[in-house]
Amino acid sequence: MRAAVVVFPGSNCDTDVVTGLQTVLGIAVDRLWHKQTHFDAAYDLVVLPGGFSYGDYLRCGAIAAHSPIMAEVKRHVERGGYLLGICNGFQILTEAGLLPGGLRGNAGLQFICRDVALQVANRNSPFTCALPNADLTLPIAHHDGNYLIDDDGLKRLQDQDQIALTYTTPVNGSVANIAGVLSANKRVLGLMPHPERAVDQAVGNTDGREIFLSLQTTIGA
Amino acid sequence: MRKATIIVRPKAGILDPQSQTIERQVQQSGVHGIESLHLGKIFELVIGDDVTESALAALAQDLLANPVMEDFEITLS
Numbered sequence: 001m002r003a004a005v006v007v008f009p010g011s012n013c014d015t016d017v018v019t020g021l022q023t024v025l026g027i028a029v030d031r032l033w034h035k036q037t038h039f040d041a042a043y044d045l046v047v048l049p050g051g052f053s054y055g056d057y058l059r060c061g062a063i064a065a066h067s068p069i070m071a072e073v074k075r076h077v078e079r080g081g082y083l084l085g086i087c088n089g090f091q092i093l094t095e096a097g098l099l100p101g102g103l104r105g106n107a108g109l110q111f112i113c114r115d116v117a118l119q120v121a122n123r124n125s126p127f128t129c130a131l132p133n134a135d136l137t138l139p140i141a142h143h144d145g146n147y148l149i150d151d152d153g154l155k156r157l158q159d160q161d162q163i164a165l166t167y168t169t170p171v172n173g174s175v176a177n178i179a180g181v182l183s184a185n186k187r188v189l190g191l192m193p194h195p196e197r198a199v200d201q202a203v204g205n206t207d208g209r210e211i212f213l214s215l216q217t218t219i220g221a
Numbered sequence: 222m223r224k225a226t227i228i229v230r231p232k233a234g235i236l237d238p239q240s241q242t243i244e245r246q247v248q249q250s251g252v253h254g255i256e257s258l259h260l261g262k263i264f265e266l267v268i269g270d271d272v273t274e275s276a277l278a279a280l281a282q283d284l285l286a287n288p289v290m291e292d293f294e295i296t297l298s
Contacts, residue, residue, distance in 0.1 A: 056255050059287055066284065095287065102289035148235070148290050174237070 001219045003045040004030040006073070006187055008064045013050035013086065013196065018052055020196035021047075024212040034067040044219045045082045046073060048089030050141075050194060060103065060144045061091030075167060082126060083188040087142055090180075090190030099181050099190045100157065101149035106142070107173025113141040115205070117168040118193060122161050125182050126218035127211055129190040136207045138193035145173035145192040149180070162185055165191055166202060225268050225277055228259030229233045229286040 005017045018029045019048060020021030029047075033041050039046075053064035064070075070092075077083055077098065085093040093099040118136040120128055149157065154175060157163050165180035172192075180191030230238045231235055237259070244258040266277075274295060281293040 004296075058285070062284065062287070094289070102287050104290055105239060107236065107238055109242065150289075 050087030
């Protein structure tokens with residue numbers, strides 16, 4: 001399995017992704033600068049990390065979604081590659097039209113930084129197939145994680161089994177408590193929680209490991 | 222040179238806690254008779270003669286507004 005993480009100006013979780021994947025899967029992760037217009041087609045997984053790309057100017061992820069590398073990220077998806085957007089990465093994916101819906105300010109207007117309980121709504125996807133039956137606990141740290149989609153869009157998500165994760169109790173105002181969304185072909189996942197921050201027992205929680213192990217199960221070593 | 226103003230605002234009917242919070246504060250300000258308040262963004266552009274309204278609409282649709290949650294309105298002067 002070959003993986004890369006895209007670095008935008010203001011990304012601040014790229015190193016967590018590199019360390020997380022190294023810790024869980026023992027694979028080296030390349031960093032790609034957002035100004036690149038092409039990258040190696042051999043990457044199985046590309047990750048858009050958390051952070052505050054472009055200072056959250058305009059809307060979270062809006063400027064990054066128009067970065068030069070995003071055209072190549074779209075080609076990666078068309079080639080059948082796997083794409084994971086975490087937190088700001090999820091916001092970028094919705095702004096780029098790679099996932100439906102959008103993310104706006106939390107209903108309580110506050111930045112929320114704590115562990116949350118999550119229910120796995122789809123256990124068959126490449127990102128969730130190795131998850132245990134119990135609920136997950138993962139950290140969140142965001143101001144704009146309030147997932148919005150219209151009724152027709154929500155019905156499509158439900159009909160096509162595209163809801164990956166939901167908060168077990170309301171957290172930020174998200175429609176249907178949605179915390180993570182899959183593309184129709186299930187090869188793109190965007191989620192607000194940070195699995196890469198929960199892979200080492202030293203930080204007290206390893207629930208995030210299973211997401212990366214699911215990918216390894218799907219893609220192979 | 223012409224000027225274009227693009228106003229972007231949350232779609233009607235979508236819960237907008239920021240506007241609600243400002244509205245509550247405004248209603249406590251002592252100025253009576255304020256029924257409602259909605260916060261939006263204004264983009265002021267100076268444009269050449271060949272920039273069409275449809276080009277600006279495409280720009281607003283693609284970048285300045287997020288059509289999932291926002292509407293926009295273009296005024297040329």
